Amino acid sequence: MNAPAAPAASERKAVSLVRLRAMLAAGEKVAMLTAYDASFARAADDAGVDCLLVGDSLGMVVQGGTSTVPVTLDEVAYHVRCVARGRRHAWLLADLPFGTYEANAEQALRSSVVLAQAGAQMVKLEGGWAAETVRFLTERGIVVCAHLGLTPQSAAALGGYRVQGRDEAAAERLLREARALADAGAAMLVLELVPAALACRVQAENPGLIVIGIGAGGDVGGQVLVLHDMLGVTGGPMPRFVRDFGSEGGGVRDALRRYVAAVKDKSFPDPALHAY
Numbered sequence: 191m192n193a194p195a196a197p198a199a200s201e202r203k204a205v206s207l208v209r210l211r212a213m214l215a216a217g218e219k220v221a222m223l224t225a226y227d228a229s230f231a232r233a234a235d236d237a238g239v240d241c242l243l244v245g246d247s248l249g250m251v252v253q254g255g256t257s258t259v260p261v262t263l264d265e266v267a268y269h270v271r272c273v274a275r276g277r278r279h280a281w282l283l284a285d286l287p288f289g290t291y292e293a294n295a296e297q298a299l300r301s302s303v304v305l306a307q308a309g310a311q312m313v314k315l316e317g318g319w320a321a322e323t324v325r326f327l328t329e330r331g332i333v334v335c336a337h338l339g340l341t342p343q344s345a346a347a348l349g350g351y352r353v354q355g356r357d358e359a360a361a362e363r364l365l366r367e368a369r370a371l372a373d374a375g376a377a378m379l380v381l382e383l384v385p386a387a388l389a390c391r392v393q394a395e396n397p398g399l400i401v402i403g404i405g406a407g408g409d410v411g412g413q414v415l416v417l418h419d420m421l422g423v424t425g426g427p428m429p430r431f432v433r434d435f436g437s438e439g440g441g442v443r444d445a446l447r448r449y450v451a452a453v454k455d456k457s458f459p460d461p462a463l464h465a466y
């Protein structure tokens with residue numbers, strides 16, 4: 191399959207929060223990918239990816255571990271510096287690793303400053319409990335993305351990598367938590383492994399919140415995938431929400447362009463194949 195042309199670099203403006211909110215308001219889907227180094231960050235940026243996430247998934251796809259839990263703040267900061275050197279236009283966000291923000295809001299601020307000084311424009315933290323921390327950070331100039339649904343740092347407590355929010359009580363709790371995080375100032379929300387209908391409700395009830403889905407269907411503001419998964423590099427059985435753009439012909443840059451085009455034209459995720 192031919193890869194569509196990426197926008198010429200000279201025509202692209204740096205992606206800002208204002209631009210991301212305008213995309214949401216206009217119904218243009220946000221294309222996000224994880225990135226961990228300068229070369230792939232440059233290739234994804236050239237392909238038109240809007241947001242690059244230095245995810246703590248690096249503990250698995252880069253370091254070869256079995257979870258995100260052992261990843262440290264210094265390790266994320268190192269990868270943020272690498273990605274920041276390769277990025278030209280994309281918005282850059284980074285995960286606060288496990289154990290670096292949960293104790294109290296001051297700890298979250300100290301950790302966020304480390305990532306901001308490494309080049310992150312936004313930090314991401316997991317959990318529906320975190321509204322007061324989000325408020326504390328946003329009041330101090332940190333731009334925050336929250337993460338609900340399957341939150342990998344607490345996957346063990348959630349009983350493994352399984353779809354969240356399936357029963358009514360869990361769905362209502364997720365809706366309440368999303369509203370509280372948005373009210374506290376979260377600009378973006380990653381929703382992982384939740385039924386498409388629930389994700390659609392979260393977006394509809396929080397129209398100013400940029401909801402980015404991963405295994406959450408297409409009725410949200412945008413999509414994210416782990417780079418190694420969408421390139422078909424990770425190996426082993428993949429969750430059903432992953433599409434292997436790498437197996438569709440051409441090279442890495444073609445696969446990246448195909449991903450951006452499929453998010454933008456809403457052909458990915460396919461409700462029949464990639465949603466719950």
Ligand code: KIV
Pocket residue numbers: 224243244245246247248285380382404414416
């Ligand atoms: O760490 C990560 O890559 C993530 C994505 C799965 C959203 O949080």
